[in-house]
Amino acid sequence: MLAIENVSRTFSNGETGFKNISLSIQKGEIIGILGTSGCGKSTLLRVLSGLDVGFKGSVLIDGEAVSSVHEKIGMIFQEPRLLPWLKVIENISFGLTNDLNKHEKASKYLESVGLKGFENHYPKDLSGGMAQRVAIARALVTAPEILLLDEPFSALDAFTKMQLQDLLFSIWKQYESTILLVTHDIDEALYLCDRIVILRGQPGMIYSEIVIDQPKPRARGDAYLGQLKDKIIHLLDLSTSL
Numbered sequence: 728m729l730a731i732e733n734v735s736r737t738f739s740n741g742e743t744g745f746k747n748i749s750l751s752i753q754k755g756e757i758i759g760i761l762g763t764s765g766c767g768k769s770t771l772l773r774v775l776s777g778l779d780v781g782f783k784g785s786v787l788i789d790g791e792a793v794s795s796v797h798e799k800i801g802m803i804f805q806e807p808r809l810l811p812w813l814k815v816i817e818n819i820s821f822g823l824t825n826d827l828n829k830h831e832k833a834s835k836y837l838e839s840v841g842l843k844g845f846e847n848h849y850p851k852d853l854s855g856g857m858a859q860r861v862a863i864a865r866a867l868v869t870a871p872e873i874l875l876l877d878e879p880f881s882a883l884d885a886f887t888k889m890q891l892q893d894l895l896f897s898i899w900k901q902y903e904s905t906i907l908l909v910t911h912d913i914d915e916a917l918y919l920c921d922r923i924v925i926l927r928g929q930p931g932m933i934y935s936e937i938v939i940d941q942p943k944p945r946a947r948g949d950a951y952l953g954q955l956k957d958k959i960i961h962l963l964d965l966s967t968s969l
């Protein structure tokens with residue numbers, strides 16, 4: 728379980744990324760974080776990942792405080808961030824320094840993201856969607872219990888995006904990962920998440936939380952999800968009066 732208790736992050740220049748965030752996330756839950764630009768979503772993920780430890784409050788994984796990068800956490804960013812001089816398989820196994828089975832493990836996750844046969848390609852020879860699949864495999868190879876995703880599909884075309892959303896769903900089913908998904912895409916959050924947390928303000932605070940009590944996999948374009956989308960647009964204060 729991931730417990731976030733009254734966490735705030737203020738930077739040395741006095742800027743506050745977000746404040747007073749408390750959330751309790753159960754194993755296997757998929758939580759969406761939605762909020763307009765600048766409300767602190769990326770800052771929150773950096774804090775949860777252990778990359779940014781200058782926060783107030785507490786972040787606990789299974790009761791243990793996060794105070795540095797944590798082996799139970801895997802992170803996926805908007806861009807794949809692959810090492811261009813390494814082959815696909817080497818990019819995936821990069822974090823498994825002393826693991827004798829690193830090649831086998833990397834091959835397994837390469838296959839789970841649908842890239843069998845691309846082991847020896849270099850990042851420059853991959854499409855954006857393929858590169859992001861490699862980034863997903865690289866995050867999975869250390870078998871993290873919690874996956875933090877920061878707008879992972881926002882740079883991709885609509886079709887690739889849908890394919891990778893389905894890939895994320897199948898990974899969640901297979902590995903029972905706990906997932907925190909920061910996204911600007913309300914449809915994506917409604918398609919994948921059990922709960923959506925809405926941040927508002929600058930600094931961002933939790934404004935609302937919506938539970939999506941619909942079994943997964945869900946149908947894209949479902950009428951009930953459409954109603955929830957309208958509600959979320961309202962909660963985010965995005966609707967314009969014409």
Ligand SMILES: Nc1ncnc2c1ncn2[C@@H]1O[C@H](COP(=O)(O)OP(=O)(O)OP(=O)(O)O)[C@@H](O)[C@H]1O
Nearest residue numbers: 738740742743744763764765766767768769770771
């Ligand atoms: N290292 C930093 N130093 C100072 N201020 C920062 C730093 N990182 C983030 N901020 C500030 O914290 C606030 C939240 O930024 P953050 O990038 O987390 O927002 P976001 O919700 O992820 O935005 P977006 O949706 O545009 O990616 C912003 O006002 C930003 O300027």
